[in-house]
Amino acid sequence: MRGGERSTTREARLKRPRLPVRRLSDLSVNRMVPNILTLLALCAGMTAVRFALNGHFQSSVVAIMVAGVFDGLDGRIARLLKSTSRFGAELDSLADFVSFGVAPAAVLYLWTMSALGSLGWAIVLFYAVCCALRLARFNTQLSTDQPSHAAGFFSGAPAPAGAGLVMVPMFMAFQWGNHLFRSPYFNAVTMSAVALLMISTIPTFSLKRLRVPHDLVIPTLLGVGVMTAFLTTAPWPTLTLVGFAYIASIPLTMRAYWRLRREAAAKKAELAQGDTVVPLPQPAARGE
Numbered sequence: 137m138r139g140g141e142r143s144t145t146r147e148a149r150l151k152r153p154r155l156p157v158r159r160l161s162d163l164s165v166n167r168m169v170p171n172i173l174t175l176l177a178l179c180a181g182m183t184a185v186r187f188a189l190n191g192h193f194q195s196s197v198v199a200i201m202v203a204g205v206f207d208g209l210d211g212r213i214a215r216l217l218k219s220t221s222r223f224g225a226e227l228d229s230l231a232d233f234v235s236f237g238v239a240p241a242a243v244l245y246l247w248t249m250s251a252l253g254s255l256g257w258a259i260v261l262f263y264a265v266c267c268a269l270r271l272a273r274f275n276t277q278l279s280t281d282q283p284s285h286a287a288g289f290f291s292g293a294p295a296p297a298g299a300g301l302v303m304v305p306m307f308m309a310f311q312w313g314n315h316l317f318r319s320p321y322f323n324a325v326t327m328s329a330v331a332l333l334m335i336s337t338i339p340t341f342s343l344k345r346l347r348v349p350h351d352l353v354i355p356t357l358l359g360v361g362v363m364t365a366f367l368t369t370a371p372w373p374t375l376t377l378v379g380f381a382y383i384a385s386i387p388l389t390m391r392a393y394w395r396l397r398r399e400a401a402a403k404k405a406e407l408a409q410g411d412t413v414v415p416l417p418q419p420a421a422r423g424e
Contacts, residue, residue: 170214171224174231177206181235188243196243197306201375203235204296211344225278229271236299237267244323247306251320259324263302266331267295273335283400288346289339289393297382298334302327304379311372339393341385 184199210228214220241260249256270292277291293301305326309317316322348356366374 167217167219169217170210170219171227173206173210173213174224174228177203177210177235178231180206181231181239184235184239185242188246193243193247193306194310196239197303197310200235200239200243200299200303203239204300207232207235207296225275229275232295233268233271236295237264237271240299240302241267241327244302244306244327248318248320248323249327252324256320256324259327263327263331266335267298270298270334271295283397286339286393286397288342288344289389290342291340292336292338293330293333293340294342295334297340298330300375301333301379301382302330304376307372307376307379311376338386339389341389 180199180203184196184203187193187196187199207228210224214224241264245256245260249260252259273291274294305317305323363374
């Protein structure tokens with residue numbers, strides 16, 4: 137009886153249709169460039185952890201900044217080459233979590249947060265979890281239609297910006313000493329605030345939809361050159377200034393977002409009123 141059951145089960149397995157396995161189609165080298173840049177960003181983030189384990193914290197910060205440069209290039213190059221794909225989006229999200237969630241948390245824990253023991257580790261985990269939640273929310277928003285007024289804004293601070301903000305105390309410590317800026321309590325407050333900013337719904341500015349007017353192209357290129365000069369000669373004060381400028385821009389971004397939202401709501405109300413049928417006035421009676 138048991139042998140009959142086994143043979144029946146084997147026959148059922150043999151008769152079960154095999155689902156076709158989808159394989160990645162052949163890609164040219166040019167279309168693989170965005171994914172290669174994403175992998176380079178991932179490698180840079182992991183290398184930052186290695187530098188921190190060896191006590192080279194300035195090299196760790198540089199490696200995370202390099203990961204940010206690669207992350208800023210991969211998406212734009214993918215759109216230029218028309219090689220965007222679901223695979224690339226998932227790979228980019230995983231690389232962002234490693235480079236801007238795990239790597240900064242590990243570097244800061246080794247730099248100062250380990251002095252708080254279990255509390256320091258809990259704050260580091262809180263930052264990493266908030267980064268993962270922020271990336272998960274961003275991925276879900278990609279498949280939904282966003283209103284027109286929200287096209288140029290992020291919901292909360294993006295992961296690269298969060299990594300940069302959480303390392304601002306390191307920038308200041310490298311330039312002005314460890315007296316205050318390496319304090320684990322100061323960094324605990326900074327990490328918690330940045331983590332909450334990432335998962336918040338506060339609108340932050342996005343460079344993806346930024347359009348430079350024709351008459352401002354030359355000044356913009358000049359500004360990029362000046363910024364590069366300052367980064368090469370005085371990197372830590374320059375990065376500190378960029379971090380504070382980003383924080384100072386948040387109230388202005390919120391004001392612009394709410395203004396565009398009010399304008400979109402008013403336009404929608406006008407269209408709704410235009411679709412309604414307005415009754416014609418009745419002629420007055422002759423005796424009145």
